[in-house]
Structures are given as C-alpha cells and as structure tokens.
Amino acid sequence: MNNDIQEVLFDQDRIHDAAVRLGKQITQDYAGKKPVVLSVLKGAYLWTADLLREVDLYLDLEFINVSSYHGGVSSTNEITLVTDIRSDIQGRDVIILEDIVDTGQSLLFMKELLAKRGASSIKVATLLDKKAGRKVIIDADYVGFDVRNEFVVGYGLDYKELYRNLPYVGILKKEVYTD
Numbered sequence: 245m246n247n248d249i250q251e252v253l254f255d256q257d258r259i260h261d262a263a264v265r266l267g268k269q270i271t272q273d274y275a276g277k278k279p280v281v282l283s284v285l286k287g288a289y290l291w292t293a294d295l296l297r298e299v300d301l302y303l304d305l306e307f308i309n310v311s312s313y314h315g316g317v318s319s320t321n322e323i324t325l326v327t328d329i330r331s332d333i334q335g336r337d338v339i340i341l342e343d344i345v346d347t348g349q350s351l352l353f354m355k356e357l358l359a360k361r362g363a364s365s366i367k368v369a370t371l372l373d374k375k376a377g378r379k380v381i382i383d384a385d386y387v388g389f390d391v392r393n394e395f396v397v398g399y400g401l402d403y404k405e406l407y408r409n410l411p412y413v414g415i416l417k418k419e420v421y422t423d
C-alpha cells in the first residue's frame with residue numbers, strides 16, 4: 245500500500261502539531277461552552293480521534309456520514325446523507341470536523357442542514373483545505389494545512405475506499421488510478 249504513494253505531504257508529526265495547535269484554539273474559543281462536535285465519516289475518523297484528544301472541554305461527540313466522491317477521484321455534485329445524527333442540536337454550538345474541504349459542497353449541505361435544525365453556531369475544523377477546488381463560497385474556521393489541487397489519500401482520505409489507514413497524507417502515483 246505504501247508503494248502506491250508518490251510523495252508524503254504531511255507526516256504523523258506534522259499532523260500531530262496541527263492537532264495540538266487547533267486543539268488549543270478550540271479550547272480557548274469555546275471556554276465555558278459545551279459544544280457538539282460533529283465528525284464527518286468516514287474521512288474524519290483519525291482526525292477526530294487526534295484533534296479531540298487535544299481539546300480540553302466538555303463536549304458531545306456525534307457522527308454523521310455524508311458522501312460526495314462516491315469512491316472516485318473527483319467530488320460529485322450529489323451529496324448523500326448516508327447516516328444522520330439522532331441527537332437534537334437545537335440551540336447548540338456545533339463544530340464540524342472534516343478531513344478535507346474541496347468543492348465545499350459537503351460542508352454547505354451540512355451547514356444548511358444544521359442551520360435548519362436550529363444550531364446556534366456552526367464552525368468547521370478541517371485538517372486539509374483545498375481552496376483551489378471550491379465550487380461554492382464557503383470557508384473553514386480552523387485549518388490544519390492548505391493543500392495543492394492534487395488528489396491526496398491517507399489519514400482517513402480514500403481512493404475507492406482504500407488508503408484510509410495510512411498514517412500520513414500523501415499523493416497517489418498517477419498509474420494507480422485510472423478514471
């Protein structure tokens with residue numbers, strides 16, 4: 245699996261540093277509050293585990309599963325709500341955790357859903373921000389790293405559901421993907 249990687253962009257140490265940095269900021273910004281952290285499966289599973297261990301707050305952890313890539317290398321316009329949350333987020337401060345913001349469409353979908361359900365505030369903490377990929381105007385509030393407009397895998401991010409277990413973020417060799 246490691247042989248399919250052309251270049252490592254962010255290794256475990258750098259990701260840990262980002263988790264510490266953002267964890268401190270979130271701890272300060274939400275001092276005295278009890279936010280609901282909404283982790284977006286599947287991609288955000290490792291980022292959620294690492295970032296939240298650096299956050300010193302009472303918080304609720306919820307998981308939502310939305311899908312836009314449908315296994316390929318480019319995001320589709322169609323966002324599917326695969327698994328919803330069951331708790332009530334009316335009047336709550338929600339922090340969405342994403343592995344990557346690319347076109348921004350998944351995030352827009354979730355922000356609209358949460359706003360409709362009466363969240364009192366909605367912020368976003370993403371490990372990676374691919375600003376060149378945006379199709380809608382939306383921004384993350386906490387960003388680990390900006391990333392070039394290249395297809396990245398690892399640390400939660402998949403290609404056809406594989407590579408999520410790589411401990412780093414890297415660029416896949418061109419010959420590995422065909423579409």
Ligand code: PRP
Pocket residue numbers: 284285286287288310311312313314315319342343344345346347348349350351401402
């Ligand atoms: C990926 C990624 C983000 C989203 C970003 O998830 O994990 O959730 O796409 O893309 P966007 O900004 O263009 O909407 P994906 O749909 O591949 O599902 P997954 O997390 O289960 O892999």
Ligand code: MN
Pocket residue numbers: 284285286287288310343
């Ligand atoms: Mn995702």
Ligand code: MG
Pocket residue numbers: 287313314315401402
């Ligand atoms: Mg995916």
